[in-house]
Amino acid sequence: MKSLIITTFLAVLLHLPLAGQSLTPDQLQADFSRFRTALNEVHPEMYRYTPKPVFDSLFEATAARLNRSMSQHEFYVMMTPLLVALRDGHIKWIVSGRDEHYPFFTDKLFPLKLYFLGEKAWMMDNYSTSPVPIGAEIKAINGKPMHQIIQTLLPMMTFADGNGIGGKLEDLNHYFSGYYATFIDAPTAFDVVCQVGSETKTITVSPVTDQTIKAYVEAHKPTPQKPFRLTFMDTQTAVMTIERFMGNKKEQDYKQFLHDSFQEIKAKNVQHLVLDLRDNEGGEESWGILLYSYLARQPFRYYDHISVHQKKKYSFPAWTSKLYRMLKGLAVKKHGNAYALAWHKGLRNTKPKPEAYQGKLYVLLNGTSFSVTTELAARIHADKRAVFIGQESGGGYRVNSSGIFTITQLPNSKIDLGIGMFGFNMANVAEHADRGIIPDYLVEPTADDMLNHRDRIMEYTLKLIQSQKTALTKGE
Template identity: 55%
Template sequence: MKKVFLSIVLLVGLMLQTKSQTLTPEQLQADFDLFRKALHEVHPQPYLYTSKSTFDSLFTATRARLNQPMSQQGFYTSMTPLIAALHDGHMKWIVSGKDQHYPFFTDQLFPLQLYFTGKKAWISGNYGSTEVPLGAEVLSIDGKPVSDIIEQLLPNITFADGFTMQGKYEELNHFFSGYYATYITASPTYEVIFQDGIVQKTITLPAVTEEMVKTYTEKNKPASQPPFRLTYPSSNTAILTIERFWSGKNEPDYSKFLKETFRQIEEKQIQHLVLDIRNNEGGEEKYGIELYEYLAKQSFHYYDHIKVARKEKISFAAWRPGIYDKLLRKLLVKKTANGYVFNYPKALKTTTSKRNAYKGDLLILVNGNSFSVTTEFSARVHADKRATFIGQETAGGYRTNSSGLFTIVQLPNSKIDLGIPMFGFQMANVPAEIQHGQGIVPDYIVTPAIEDIIKKRDKVMEYTLQLIGSKAAVLPASK
């Protein structure tokens, strides 16, 4: 879903763009009113995590602050808390035509890649040319303690459903420079105090550009591999990696890949199957269901129902899939005891597992970039007690997520694109003990250390293979 959405946003963004000119109070309030109307008419479950009364107070307070001229960046950051209050990781708030992680600054960016856990950060990479010790702990930036910086940035990161946190940390791991520039400051130089072993040092580093950040990231990313692949670390164990739940042109056909994969698994009499869906941010709902057909031990009910905001057309100009208003909305949106729902039988029916479905030991690897369809799939597997989960909590919510189709409205004065998911997918038969707003919490939480990141050591996979090799199948969890 993410790639499709961002492609649409880029097209919309080419229509009208603006520099960071000053916006009048009248312009700001007009964009604010459209923002609020769009959320009300499109979002399927806006009060899932924040009550309507609290939201109304937030809206009132925010609009009251738009009573004086403000820059595009000022408006953007003033509105971010409203997006964050939805606790919906699929919400999009993107300056038209800009990279979503670098909306205002293409230079004067913080020059180090950092790795975050809890309230600490370590140097995991260097976008610039000044030598710095990888693995050193960063204590402060421009005199501000790292713990304070993390506390300031986390509430402005929206890549998380409910009250999950690991997805936010993954955002910092990859895009800290952009968040720091947007929500704290951009500067020609940065003073960094770090701890290298027992020695504390202070260094002043020149800023870098967005191009330098992306060049470094591209150079250091893992070698490209097929998005779906099957490997055999031993004669009785297979590793199935699914990087995304969609397939592009000139790539492996997903359905054919699954068919051949599970034919091989059956033929080789595999006893332990490791399913790696870390960093899989989702895709098409049907792909998750199709995968589980090959893993379920019995028939299963995937979704309970799918919420939508209303049956009527929206009252404002926006982009949305033409087929929805022309056909789907009229035929498939019904009013029920659950409110308005999208009655899509194929996704709501009881599904039978495949004849050759794998029935052996299943271990699933997840992390803070496991999101959307990936978390839906994981929730179904977890609820059915079908697998052992290893890694870190998912960014997606266990009980529900809002995704599917999107409505995109460009605010006319600030030229910021607001992308709103239209469907609220409710998982079926969720265990009562699952907490409101949690993701999939692994049975074994394994957190890579900074040394693992620097050496590109896959600590989670190593732990998993050790777990398989252990006759007792019990190892102390790595924290």
């Protein structure tokens, strides 16, 4: 996720939630109008994945349903499919003053931590206590089969660009309890059908609170490591891990890390470099560009253009960057029938660094590889610079809509809508118009891998490298 504004988002426009208050049809229509106007005036490429006629039909159908009084929760759920239709994983839809993952229910939450793969789920741990066995496949919850639960939730989830679902499944791994409560039910008990081996049984478990879940997450955080790491596996193989493309002055200096690392890689004559970008949600665009300057074999242009919907002032109350408002008269120029940023480092040709790595490159991705991370991966992939291993990225291959955000609060429901203003269109890409980066070798961790802390993707990569070394030694 882009660092600019994300850290500020939850702090602005806080109001008490209105979950128990009924909103009149007039109030709902007013909020709907603000919602639609904001998307139309701010989103840089609203119709990239869903054509305008389809979107207009969705808007009209939704407006027709706002003909009765309803709660904030009902309105939130009814509007969510319109956001999903954007296929924009950066869009923000947050009840003011509430945790975005638990917007309406802070209790009556599902008490088991699950792992999702395809249309199945497995029990990884308890948030409190329950007799459901660790490792059991969860077949159904309160009479609803797991595949139906997943099919119900995925169309209500926004964390994905285009038509990929990898990011959504990763989101379920972390926040299933919140999604289930918001979009399915928040009952006083859960009847869980689970299977271990050939045995299937139903176990009733009690719900937990969001504080219990957060306490579990805090207690099970991995041992802190430096966010940028270089590890040598042998004399010819190195692994570079980049956890995020942002930091602070108290942490490692990213630029210095890259400079020192690639100097060392060159000095040691490394022939195989693994770039681990799994679970990296992104950050600063310039950090991705800088890293690629250490990997590129020839001068490159990172972005083709950076789209902006309009240059004029918005017709509705909103918050956005003061600096952008001051500079957009100079920075935003006409681009075809729309507008684009005229200034950005990624729009220029960039030369590789003198110490740029020239050997074989392997890039590891998963569904949480997003935003700036996917931009970098797209540039590497389009230039045929690396072999990709793991799972499809959560971010889109061709474009990433983010950057500076515009935030407006719907006046009656008090829900904050945050919209990324820039469409970062990658240069010279020709594949997967509606998907993320699809690996050359699809490797998906199993439930057993997760339980036993086995890194199947890294193991596969190192075996692939070893096989290539062996083939080279034999002269194959």
